[in-house]
Amino acid sequence: MAVTYELVKEVTARLYETSLRKIPEDTKQALRAAAGRDRSETARKTLRIMVQSAEAAERQQHFVCSDSGVPVYFVKLGTRVQLVGDFKRAIVDGFAELVRTISPPLLQHVTHPLTLERGYQGKDMPIVTYDLIDGADYVEITCSPKALGSGRWAALEIFSFPSLETIEGYVMQVILKAGSQHCPPVVIGVGIGGTFDYAAKLAKEAMLRPFGQPHAEPMVAAMEERLLKAANATGFGPMGTGGDTTAMAVHVNYAAGHGFTPVAVCFNCWINRRTRARLYNSGLVEYAE
Amino acid sequence: MSSTHQLTLPLQEAQVRALKTGDLVYLSGELVMTAGLPTHQRILACVQSGQPLPLNLAGEVLLQFGGYNREVDGRMQVVYMNPTTSTRFNPYMPTLIRKLGLRAVGGKGGLDAESARAMQESGCVYLSFPGGGCTLYSGAIREVLAVEWRDLILHYRLMRLRVENLGPGTVGIDAAGNSLYDQLAAQAAQRLPEILEQLRRARAQAAASRGAPS
Numbered sequence: 001m002a003v004t005y006e007l008v009k010e011v012t013a014r015l016y017e018t019s020l021r022k023i024p025e026d027t028k029q030a031l032r033a034a035a036g037r038d039r040s041e042t043a044r045k046t047l048r049i050m051v052q053s054a055e056a057a058e059r060q061q062h063f064v065c066s067d068s069g070v071p072v073y074f075v076k077l078g079t080r081v082q083l084v085g086d087f088k089r090a091i092v093d094g095f096a097e098l099v100r101t102i103s104p105p106l107l108q109h110v111t112h113p114l115t116l117e118r119g120y121q122g123k124d125m126p127i128v129t130y131d132l133i134d135g136a137d138y139v140e141i142t143c144s145p146k147a148l149g150s151g152r153w154a155a156l157e158i159f160s161f162p163s164l165e166t167i168e169g170y171v172m173q174v175i176l177k178a179g180s181q182h183c184p185p186v187v188i189g190v191g192i193g194g195t196f197d198y199a200a201k202l203a204k205e206a207m208l209r210p211f212g213q214p215h216a217e218p219m220v221a222a223m224e225e226r227l228l229k230a231a232n233a234t235g236f237g238p239m240g241t242g243g244d245t246t247a248m249a250v251h252v253n254y255a256a257g258h259g260f261t262p263v264a265v266c267f268n269c270w271i272n273r274r275t276r277a278r279l280y281n282s283g284l285v286e287y288a289e
Numbered sequence: 290m291s292s293t294h295q296l297t298l299p300l301q302e303a304q305v306r307a308l309k310t311g312d313l314v315y316l317s318g319e320l321v322m323t324a325g326l327p328t329h330q331r332i333l334a335c336v337q338s339g340q341p342l343p344l345n346l347a348g349e350v351l352l353q354f355g356g357y358n359r360e361v362d363g364r365m366q367v368v369y370m371n372p373t374t375s376t377r378f379n380p381y382m383p384t385l386i387r388k389l390g391l392r393a394v395g396g397k398g399g400l401d402a403e404s405a406r407a408m409q410e411s412g413c414v415y416l417s418f419p420g421g422g423c424t425l426y427s428g429a430i431r432e433v434l435a436v437e438w439r440d441l442i443l444h445y446r447l448m449r450l451r452v453e454n455l456g457p458g459t460v461g462i463d464a465a466g467n468s469l470y471d472q473l474a475a476q477a478a479q480r481l482p483e484i485l486e487q488l489r490r491a492r493a494q495a496a497a498s499r500g501a502p503s
Binding site for chain 2: 041042045046049050052053054056057060062063064065066067104105107108118148149164165168169172176179180181183218219222223225226227229230233234235236237238239240241242269270271
């Protein structure tokens, strides 16, 4: 038995499509809870509209947002997985077929960065990164389509032997700069350490962590908790029109590094596109969202 | 307490000036929309050179919404629509608001202080529609009256629609010069020292509970 080209093509397209039509359950719950808690009337109303919109999209199998973003996949390959056929090709073909068949059709968001021409395809699209899981007999694929609304506010800066005060001060600076722009309430991912490229990946992975799973190390979990309070003390609120709910979660990941410490901060907007599946050698597929 | 307004388009200046930040509005009638930067540049070029626009924008509501449009049996359809980030259009909006006498601009994320000044002078408001409201807003479309500049990609085209009860949109900038966006940015900047102090205290507490130096 093996994980085949056909299976990867079908599952990656489905992960993308699901992320457009359905927001994760934990996110819906977080929005509902915030709608009952926020002290601002405008915020409560906005949060209720968000829940209504998400429910309507799911019920009608429509899109939550018209901006389907660009397709982004995070792949973790188990070292005991048998692959049959081209893996990246399967993802490219799966997206191309989705573009041809999805109803309603998608708008053109894949942008050539030098000419600003837009289409459904482009160099290196879909964006896929790969990691390994030693000993696993499955491939885990996370799909996180990314659009300008929240994508443009991610930031990274490199510090030299920073204190926690410096790191957290920088996170707040990025949050204040994003302000009302990134369709809050957002999920905030923070990646600390490693190298330039690795810190950004850590932040992305942190952002995609389900709610209610604080970092395993108490020191980092405490940082997540205090940064969430701090983000919500800013007052930007849902859609940036004021309130206590600017972020639904702050997730932090870190890696050891050298004396230079990159700090990366990224955001997922309130619809929190995040779908995940495991594809086993047996042909079984487990969908996590 | 904020109010909720059911507004029929076109809007009169007095109606617009009666709206306050935080109010909710539902729109019924004809409006114009586009999500394109090239479209805004083209509108500005027309306004500045005196060339006619392909559809009327004077005194209208302009939504910065993207929409999937197509022709079915000789009639244009907008299959879905959704707000886009308005701040991308900051450089164009003060002139467009003043020269076209726009009565409302809608999108998400607001506009800058210069646009807010133009709104105050002209009698115009900014309406915030939640991004991710695609299904709700698309249900308000009753008729597609025109789709212009079809050389542009679908969501950049200039579209004239008739909608019924499109909303709710939140008044983010009113015609008295109040902008929730500017107020909230200033408030956050003002709160920052206290927020950083709270973070410092929380770090000290966490360090103490682990028995480590803070």
